[in-house]
Amino acid sequence: SQKIEQNSEALNIQEGKTATLTCNYTNYSPAYLQWYRQDPGRGPVFLLLIRENEKEKRKERLKVTFDTTLKQSLFHITASQPADSATYLCAPGGYNKLIFGAGTRLAVHP
Amino acid sequence: EAGVTQFPSHSVIEKGQTVTLRCDPISGHDNLYWYRRVMGKEIKFLLHFVKESKQDESGMPNNRFLAERTGGTYSTLKVQPAELEDSGVYFCASSYGQGSSGNTIYFGEGSWLTVV
Numbered sequence: 001s002q003k004i005e006q007n008s009e010a011l012n013i014q015e016g017k018t019a020t021l022t023c024n025y026t027n028y029s030p031a032y033l034q035w036y037r038q039d040p041g042r043g044p045v046f047l048l049l050i051r052e053n054e055k056e057k058r059k060e061r062l063k064v065t066f067d068t069t070l071k072q073s074l075f076h077i078t079a080s081q082p083a084d085s086a087t088y089l090c091a092p093g094g095y096n097k098l099i100f101g102a103g104t105r106l107a108v109h110p
Numbered sequence: 111e112a113g114v115t116q117f118p119s120h121s122v123i124e125k126g127q128t129v130t131l132r133c134d135p136i137s138g139h140d141n142l143y144w145y146r147r148v149m150g151k152e153i154k155f156l157l158h159f160v161k162e163s164k165q166d167e168s169g170m171p172n173n174r175f176l177a178e179r180t181g182g183t184y185s186t187l188k189v190q191p192a193e194l195e196d197s198g199v200y201f202c203a204s205s206y207g208q209g210s211s212g213n214t215i216y217f218g219e220g221s222w223l224t225v226v
């Protein structure tokens with residue numbers, strides 16, 4: 001069955017550093033992949049979408065890569081800030097539905 | 111522009127009772143989705159509407175769950191009778207075009223359901 005794996009451990013980094021989150025998927029060939037941010041008690045908020053024919057996508061301090069050979073996406077936040085602290089969800093998609101990973105909790109310390 | 115809105119935000123009901131959750135998608139979005147997260151699990155797809163038609167309901171757990179989207183605008187998700195394992199957060203989402211085309215899917219804040 002399709003499986004999405006994200007770092008299960010929380011990621012703690014110092015303010016100003018680059019955070020790198022990993023998303024691996026198996027038994028799946030998604031046409032695109034979306035990254036969401038979720039704060040406690042809130043719904044997922046869309047951040048970036050990358051298609052299977054795109055290697056990299058950038059938006060402000062965010063960068064996403066998509067390696068269909070490795071079946072992996074990396075999500076980077078450069079110059080991280082305490083306000084970036086949240087859970088980040090990877091969601092590969094196809095056939096009109098997203099399959100979510102469990103998410104990685106990021107904590108950025110001042 | 112208003113985002114995806116859901117009602118109620120929180121609901122506590124007894125086992126065996128009925129609950130109806132409502133979702134208003136972003137105006138102009140023909141595609142509406144229901145997802146849910148039960149305790150300790152990932153967010154899981156339930157079903158997808160295109161306008162008033164059910165495109166995919168493969169994620170609906172059983173026949174105690176009924177989703178409707180009369181008129182192709184707002185949608186309701188009814189759980190009848192509710193069981194303890196139905197507790198969780200029910201998210202509604204919408205998109206302008208088909209998700210399979212890579213259109214952004216926007217989520218609501220969720221309806222938190224507790225069955226006691």
